[in-house]
Amino acid sequence: MMKSAIKFAMLVMFSMALIASPPSVPAFAAGGGGDPPSANPPPPDTRSAPKSTSKSKKKAPKQSNADDDAFRKAYRAAHATIYERNDYAGAIEQLKALGRDDNADVANLIGYSYRKLGDYSLSQVWYERALKADPSHVLTWQYYGLWQIEQGNRDQASYHLTRIAAICGTACEEYKSLAAALEKPPGTGLVY
Numbered sequence: 001m002m003k004s005a006i007k008f009a010m011l012v013m014f015s016m017a018l019i020a021s022p023p024s025v026p027a028f029a030a031g032g033g034g035d036p037p038s039a040n041p042p043p044p045d046t047r048s049a050p051k052s053t054s055k056s057k058k059k060a061p062k063q064s065n066a067d068d069d070a071f072r073k074a075y076r077a078a079h080a081t082i083y084e085r086n087d088y089a090g091a092i093e094q095l096k097a098l099g100r101d102d103n104a105d106v107a108n109l110i111g112y113s114y115r116k117l118g119d120y121s122l123s124q125v126w127y128e129r130a131l132k133a134d135p136s137h138v139l140t141w142q143y144y145g146l147w148q149i150e151q152g153n154r155d156q157a158s159y160h161l162t163r164i165a166a167i168c169g170t171a172c173e174e175y176k177s178l179a180a181a182l183e184k185p186p187g188t189g190l191v192y
Contacts, residue, residue: 074098078109088113104134112143115150123147138167142174149181157182 078094081087092113100106111126127144130137145160161182164175 071098071100075105082109082113082116086116088116102129102133104130104137104140106130107133108137108140108143111140111147115143115147120147120151136167138164138172138174141167142178145178146181152186154182154186 074094075098078091078098081091081094092110095106095110095113098106101110107126107130111123111130114120114123114126124144124147127140127147130140131144134140141160141163145157145164148154148157148160157178161175161178164172164178168174170176170179
């Protein structure tokens with residue numbers, strides 16, 4: 001009876017989140033679809049963030065096109081270090097050298113790398129930094145949800161799943177990956 005009540009409450013919260021959320025376009029985040037990445041992960045997200053209309057925030061100094069090109073090239077190299085060579089320590093060095101630790105894509109991949117190295121406390125710090133930079137960064141919600149499962153926090157992982165659904169719906173790869181991980185029985189010792 002209690003499980004049914006919890007499931008019903010989760011369904012109600014999920015439905016309310018979907019109804020309350022504005023229509024959105026699919027979110028494309030760096031790092032590819034599910035975790036582990038496919039053999040050919042999509043290229044990193046190099047789109048510019050939407051400009052803020054708030055006048056109270058300080059504007060970041062403009063980067064030249066050469067800086068943006070250099071950043072994209074270095075980011076893609078770090079991305080390949082993670083997903084093609086599984087060199088997480090090397091990728092962390094590459095990503096930190098970019099000097100853009102508050103970029104959601106960068107912070108998320110640093111968090112992912114620390115998680116893959118087994119340093120869950122540092123991983124958590126970086127995932128939270130990524131979400132502070134971009135609360136709608138769907139790949140961070142997915143990876144942080146997988147982190148929650150690895151830590152035995154299935155309720156928190158379910159919350160992350162509802163956040164993903166509100167951002168990109170239930171058909172996006174990030175949702176499917178985290179939902180599949182949550183369907184597996186607890187205590188199986190699987191690492192995502």
